[in-house]
Amino acid sequence: MWGYSGPGCRGEREKSGPVHTPNDLTLDRYLSGDATQDEREAVDAWLATDAANVAFLRQLKAAVGEPQPSMDVDARWQDLRSRLATASPNWPRRLVFPVAAAAALLLWVTWPRGEVNEMVQLAASLGAPARATLPDGSTILLAPGGQASWSSLVRAERDVQLVGEAYFVVKHDTRPFRVFAGRAVVQDIGTRFTVRALPGDSLVAVAVEEGEVAVSDSSRHPLTHGVRLVAGQATTVDPRGVVASISGADEALAWVRGELVWHEAPLAEVARTIERWYNVRVRVDSALAGRRVSARLQRRPVDEVLQSVAAAIGVRVSGGEGQWSLTGESR
């Protein structure tokens, strides 16, 4: 049984019954989300009478939605911004401050507050997190390998662009504080939180330590359409902008406390994390890459961390001087 049963279609196939096929404009309003409550209930009742009705409506909307091209918004925005900078004299120039690679654990960076609206860029080298204070007094702690940028103006919108992983402590203010990362936008509601958007990862992860944030697809408004996270909660946003269900924040916040925490993480991912935090190379036997690791470790010297991970899953660690290997036990 396919398609329609009921009036509004063809006379000879009309059926009598309490549930009527909604008329065309009612279906339209249902699909576009501006139906009245009565209309919604009528359509829901009709959908409930036959799974074919559900399939019809789903396929109808899907057919109208094809094709859905994807667009690399970050790359396109960078392109547009550079074209605007050349075409328009008042477009802010981009300043790049290379952050010195250092053994120093934390690097404080402050920026001059001029009249000109400039984009400030902060980059954290491998092996060294970087910290900066934003014009409004909020602070950002950027995990190794990350990049973030924002406007230098004190009165500007508090928007931060992020690639990588960062921890934010936000100063209370009437203006929204937003972090744009991949397909996600995270809006703070007075809080401490982390955002992770690693270049190789499809998911953007958000975790809240204190206060509350709202997370949504970057094309929507997080306060009205977002998922709210409170202290101790975390979520992810996938490349299509879909926000996942809420989970615990402990693992995602561990790095801020100087810990390395993995829960059922593939060994290859563990190796990548260690590489970023210690600026070393960690080669993993391809046969072991999928091995799962659960561990909670203090951020001790790299050889100790590697030994602990290796011991936990029964593999061997060898190397030194920034080049390490994890291999299976010799047979």
Place this chain on the structure above:
Amino acid sequence: MPQPPAEDLPLDLAARIAHGDTSAFELLYRSMAPRLCAYVTRYVGDADRAADLVQQLFLDLWTSRRRWDVRSGLRAYLFSAARNRALNARRHARVEHDWSERAEASPGLEPVSPREREDALQGLLRREAEGAVQRAVAALPERCRLVMYLRWYEGLSYAEVAEVMGISTKGVENQLARGLAAVRRKVGDAEERKAT
């Protein structure tokens, strides 16, 4: 099943951009460029080409930001501007692209000839019912599909769709009602043929 309509942009966004607020412009770009790109792709058929057109549109928008004429809202304004550019681009490329044959300019729903109808039904019979809706939608005039798209994927109101497509509000309702009726009829016919 229905997704929420696309969120309205912050009300003061156009004013902020007119004052030269670059982060407001970035917000507008990030929220609207992918959606305009999807929309323009429906006219020009190629996502990269659509993205280039949208890029140029935003470049010009920034340059002329003090002269924007935003009447029924920023969204309708942007979709309308995107549509104009898409139609222009297609006019220039008409020879290359055969999808313009079923151009949006075709006046509403045209009656289907008995032979076409027979062909279509034979085709429908051969295939699974799964594709019947898809084919029925594909057979709609382009303008009708675009109206449906703007309604169901962008959540534009009848008045906004009317502004974007350059037709009356009543015309929007007609497109939707006639289009939906045509899809129902085709799907119903396919079902009936299969049953006999």
